[in-house]
Amino acid sequence: MSEDRPLEPAEQNALFQEITQALTHALPPAWQECLVAYRALGSYSEMPGQVTMAAGSGLPSPFTPPRQVAELFERLRAGMYRPGTGTWFTATFRLTFPFTYDVRFDGEREPAWVVAPPKPAFAEERRRFPRDAEHTPDWLAERPAGGPELPIAKPFDSTGPDGRPVVERPEVPAEERDTLVRYLENAPMVLAARSFDADMMDPGRAREVPLTYHTDGTWIWPGAVGYYLRAHGVPPEPELVAHIRARGFEIPEVGDDVRSAAVAVITGSS
Known part of the structure; x- marks a missing residue:
């Protein structure tokens, strides 16, 4: 069961401000828009980003957000957990120059992974953020059935x-x-x-x-x-x-x- 303290709306907004500040300090000069997708399951996470420049082709380029941003999103995800209903899996954060942001959460659909998480992440998610059956999507409940939930690592290949x-x-x-x-x-x-x-x-x-x-x-x-x-x-x-x-x-x-x-x-x- 999650032991993370629920965050009040004001505390969530404070984290949004920290994320905004961390991104603006890391973005290149003359940026126009930045899009970050934080995806997580258990302790596994990935955070692809892209940036659009004010001048140029108008097409986005890959952008690697600083690690601090991932830590802030993880605090946010844990703090937004609600007993029985869980928390979100994907947060899409859009930042427009200079400080305007829009954030959207998805707590139902499986994230569009760049690299699929390891099987243990599914069990870890259920242990850390328990959900009632009616709030557990099929992909989260059924995926681990194909193998053990505690894999054994080998010293050699x-x-x-x-x-x-x-x-x-x-x-x-x-x-x-x-x-x-x-x-x-x-x-x-x-x-x-x-x-x-x-x-x-x-x-x-x-x-x-x-x-x-x-x-x-x-x-x-x-x-x-x-x-x-x-x-x-x-x-x-x-x-x-x-x-x-x-x-x-x-x-x-x-x-x-x-x-x-x-x-x-x-x-x-x-």
Whole structure:
């Protein structure tokens, strides 16, 4: 259930003003109109933007809004949640030079995603912003039925003919690595063995790979994921990284029921 405090109309207007200010400071000189579409589900979000210049062809060009704008929209989305009816999925914000804005919300239709959100985002949305059945659109209620709601991340993509791990994933930026490792290693542990496994990247190394499983209530991952990132720079699955980044690298509280569900998924008893 959402723990975010509802925002009063005056507080919502204050956030609109902050969004306007952040955009005007980031837009190029001689801009005429800016359009931003903030789309969110659970902790997944995307925010494509475009800008039209005062002089030129009159056709819009792609524009990347500052991260601050996404944070303001997320506060707005959480603060506009109403028990039983949910909150919006898409906010379309149109800013016309110099400070005139128009904003529209859609809390029913599935957003026109640029990149489809991972499956865990659907379950996370329902947990964070619960809706009564009559206010839950079919696309939100039915999408997760095709698979488990707590996917298990793998340390590697595959194993080569020589038995060594194969990884084909985007690198984790150096400035995020330590923060990501802390998240992976400090998230609630739901299963653990007393022994350690061998290092598949360096078999001659001491056995230090933890035989554990962690969860943040949306994903499950073995302790090896954090170990290989810390010891060898092996990036986790990109969907897991995107999820953790969208959470601001903050580990949530995970209830006993979710921990039990994670154990059931790991052991195959779910």
